[in-house]
Amino acid sequence: MIYKAQNHQKIYVLGAGAVGCYFGGMLARAHHDVTFIARPERARALNDVGLEMDCIGFHETVQVRASSDLSVLSDADLVLLSVKSLDTERTMEQVKSILPSKAVILSLQNGVANIDMATKIVANPIYAAVVYVAAGMIGQTTMKHHGRGELLIGNSAQADPSDEQILQEISRLFEGSGVPCSIAPQIKRDMWLKFLVNCSFNAISGIGQISYGEMFKSPSTVQLIEEITKEFLAIAALEGVNITMSDALAANNAIAATMVTQVSSTAQDLARGKMTEIDLLNGYIVELGKRYGVATPYNESVYALVKMIESQIKLSQ
Amino acid sequence: MIYKAQNHQKIYVLGAGAVGCYFGGMLARAHHDVTFIARPERARALNDVGLEMDCIGFHETVQVRASSDLSVLSDADLVLLSVKSLDTERTMEQVKSILPSKAVILSLQNGVANIDMATKIVANPIYAAVVYVAAGMIGQTTMKHHGRGELLIGNSAQADPSDEQILQEISRLFEGSGVPCSIAPQIKRDMWLKFLVNCSFNAISGIGQISYGEMFKSPSTVQLIEEITKEFLAIAALEGVNITMSDALAANNAIAATMVTQVSSTAQDLARGKMTEIDLLNGYIVELGKRYGVATPYNESVYALVKMIESQIKLSQ
Numbered sequence: 001m002i003y004k005a006q007n008h009q010k011i012y013v014l015g016a017g018a019v020g021c022y023f024g025g026m027l028a029r030a031h032h033d034v035t036f037i038a039r040p041e042r043a044r045a046l047n048d049v050g051l052e053m054d055c056i057g058f059h060e061t062v063q064v065r066a067s068s069d070l071s072v073l074s075d076a077d078l079v080l081l082s083v084k085s086l087d088t089e090r091t092m093e094q095v096k097s098i099l100p101s102k103a104v105i106l107s108l109q110n111g112v113a114n115i116d117m118a119t120k121i122v123a124n125p126i127y128a129a130v131v132y133v134a135a136g137m138i139g140q141t142t143m144k145h146h147g148r149g150e151l152l153i154g155n156s157a158q159a160d161p162s163d164e165q166i167l168q169e170i171s172r173l174f175e176g177s178g179v180p181c182s183i184a185p186q187i188k189r190d191m192w193l194k195f196l197v198n199c200s201f202n203a204i205s206g207i208g209q210i211s212y213g214e215m216f217k218s219p220s221t222v223q224l225i226e227e228i229t230k231e232f233l234a235i236a237a238l239e240g241v242n243i244t245m246s247d248a249l250a251a252n253n254a255i256a257a258t259m260v261t262q263v264s265s266t267a268q269d270l271a272r273g274k275m276t277e278i279d280l281l282n283g284y285i286v287e288l289g290k291r292y293g294v295a296t297p298y299n300e301s302v303y304a305l306v307k308m309i310e311s312q313i314k315l316s317q
Numbered sequence: 318m319i320y321k322a323q324n325h326q327k328i329y330v331l332g333a334g335a336v337g338c339y340f341g342g343m344l345a346r347a348h349h350d351v352t353f354i355a356r357p358e359r360a361r362a363l364n365d366v367g368l369e370m371d372c373i374g375f376h377e378t379v380q381v382r383a384s385s386d387l388s389v390l391s392d393a394d395l396v397l398l399s400v401k402s403l404d405t406e407r408t409m410e411q412v413k414s415i416l417p418s419k420a421v422i423l424s425l426q427n428g429v430a431n432i433d434m435a436t437k438i439v440a441n442p443i444y445a446a447v448v449y450v451a452a453g454m455i456g457q458t459t460m461k462h463h464g465r466g467e468l469l470i471g472n473s474a475q476a477d478p479s480d481e482q483i484l485q486e487i488s489r490l491f492e493g494s495g496v497p498c499s500i501a502p503q504i505k506r507d508m509w510l511k512f513l514v515n516c517s518f519n520a521i522s523g524i525g526q527i528s529y530g531e532m533f534k535s536p537s538t539v540q541l542i543e544e545i546t547k548e549f550l551a552i553a554a555l556e557g558v559n560i561t562m563s564d565a566l567a568a569n570n571a572i573a574a575t576m577v578t579q580v581s582s583t584a585q586d587l588a589r590g591k592m593t594e595i596d597l598l599n600g601y602i603v604e605l606g607k608r609y610g611v612a613t614p615y616n617e618s619v620y621a622l623v624k625m626i627e628s629q630i631k632l633s634q
Binding site: 208210214217227297302308309312 | 534
C-alpha cells in the first residue's frame with residue numbers, strides 16, 4: 001500500500017474541470033504520466049488538441065492523454081479526485097471494483113464530507129487537499145488561470161504510520177511540478193476554513209452573479225456574510241473544529257482581497273445551467289444544524305435561494 | 318374639508334406607474350376629470366397618444382390629461398397617491414404648499430409606513446387603499462393588466478367623524494367606474510396582510526427574477542417564505558396587528574394561486590435597473606425588528622441580497 005512517487009507512476013485526474021485541469025495539467029507539463037478522466041466530448045478534445053493552459057505565469061498547450069473509460073484506472077498509483085462533491089458517491093461506486101489497492105486518492109474537492117463519503121465505499125487511502133486556485137474552463141480544452149494555485153495536504157481521517165511518507169512524496173511530486181504543496185498538520189481545520197469561505201461566498205456570488213470584490217462593496221452583504229459565518233462557526237465547533245470569529249473574518253477577507261474579480265464556482269455553474277454543489281456547502285451546514293438542533297437561518301436563506309435558481313435552470317432546459 | 322364626489326371634481330394621479338395608470342385610467346375611462354402627474358417624458362406621451370389600457374376585460378386607448386408640473390394640484394379634490402414608497406416623503410414635501418386643504422389623499426402604495434410619513438408633512442385627510450392588481454407598464458403609455466384590480470379602503474390613522482361619508486363617496490366613485498372598492502373596517506390589518514404578501518414574495522421574486530407560480534414549485538423557497546412569514550407575524554403583533562399563521566399562509570397562497578405568472582414589482586424594478594422599494598418592505602421589518610429587539614434573520618437575508626443586486630445596478634449604470 002506504500003505509494004511510490006516515481007516518474008513512471010500512473011496518475012489519473014478523475015474529473016477534468018478547472019481544478020483537475022490546473023493541477024493535472026501542471027503535472028503533465030512536468031512530464032508526469034497523467035491521464036484525465038472526462039466526459040467523452042472533453043476526453044476526445046483533450047486527446048486531439050491538448051490542454052491549453054492560459055496561466056498567469058505562462059500560456060502553453062500541453063499534450064495530454066484523456067479517456068472517458070473508467071477501466072483505465074486499473075493501474076492507478078495516484079488518483080486526483082476532482083469530480084464535483086455531488087458526484088463523489090456515484091463515482092466511487094463506479095470505480096471501487098476497478099481501483100487497485102495500491103492506488104492513493106487525493107481529494108481536491110470542495111466541502112468537508114467527501115472523504116467520509118468515499119471512505120465508506122473504497123478501502124484505498126484517501127488524503128485531503130485544500131485547494132486555493134482561481135480558474136475556470138473555457139470551452140472543452142482551455143483552462144484559464146486567474147490566480148493562486150497552491151495545495152495544503154494531509155490526512156483528515158484516522159492517522160496511519162505510512163501517512164508521512166506518502167504525503168511527503170505527494171508534496172515533492174507537486175513541488176517538483178511548480179505547485180506549492182505543504183503538508184498541513186491540522187488539515188481538518190484547514191478544510192473547514194476553506195469550507196467557511198465557500199459557505200460565505202459561493203451562494204451569494206451565485207445569487208447575484210457577482211464577483212468577490214463587488215460583494216464586499218455592499219454593506220448589507222458584508223453583514224450577511226458575517227451572520228453566515230457566525231452560524232458556520234457554531235456548527236464547526238460542534239464538529240470539533242474551533243475557529244475564532246477573527247480567524248474566520250481574516251480568512252474571508254484574504255480571499256476577497258486576493259480574488260477580487262473571481263465569481264464562485266456556484267455562480268459559474270448557475271450561469272452555465274449546471275447543478276451546483278450547494279447541497280454540500282450551505283446545505284450541509286443546514287443539515288448539520290438540524291442534526292445538532294442549532295438554528296442556521298442565514299445559511300438556510302441563501303441555500304433556499306440557490307436551490308430556487310437551480311430549479312429554474314432545470315425547468316428551462 | 319368634506320370631500321365632494323361630484324362628476325366635476327378634480328382628480329389627480331400622483332405617480333403614473335402601473336397602479337396609478339390602472340386605477341386612474343379606469344376613472345378617466347368613466348369620464349371623470351383625471352390628471353396624471355408624471356415625469357416629463359411620460360406626461361408628454363400620455364397627452365399625445367393617450368393611455369393604452371390592455372386589460373383582461375377590454376383593450377382601449379383612453380384620452381387622458383397629464384402634467385409634470387406639480388402646481389396643477391392647487392385645485393385638487395382627490396389625489397390618488399401612487400408614487401413609490403421611497404418617494405413619499407420627497408413628494409409630500411414638494412406638494413405641501415400646493416395642495417388645497419379640501420384635497421383628500423388616497424394612498425395606493427405598498428408598505429405600511431406611507432401614511433404616517435405623509436401625515437407628518439401635510440394636514441390633508443389621508444386614507445389607505447389596499448390594492449390588489451397585477452399590472453405593468455410597457456413603454457411610456459401602455460398599461461398591461463394581468464389580473465384582479467380591486468381596492469379595500471379605510472382610515473388607518475385616527476378616526477374622524479367625516480370618514481364614513483368620504484369613504485363612501487370614494488367607494489361609489491370607483492364602483493361607478495368598474496373598480497370593486499370596499500370599505501374595510503379593519504384597514505390596518507388588511508394593509509399588513511398585503512404587506513405580508515409583499516414581504517413574502519417581492520424580494521424572492523426579485524432575486525430569482527421568478528414568477529409567483531414558479532417560486533412555489535421550489536420546496537426550499539416555500540420553506541423560506543414560511544420563515545419570513547413567522548418573523549413578520551411576530552413584528553406585526555408588536556405593532557398591534559394580530560394575524561394567525563394560518564391566515565397568513567392563506568393570504569400568501571391566495572396570491573400565489575391568483576397571480577401565477579406575475580413577477581413582483583421588485584423583480585420588475587431590478588430588471589429595469591431601477592431602485593426597489595425593499596427598504597420599506599423586508600427592510601422595514603428588519604428595522605422594526607431592531608427597534609423591538611427581535612431577530613429577523615430570514616427577512617434580513619433576502620433584504621441584503623436585494624440591496625446587493627440593486628447596488629450592482631447602480632454600478633453598471
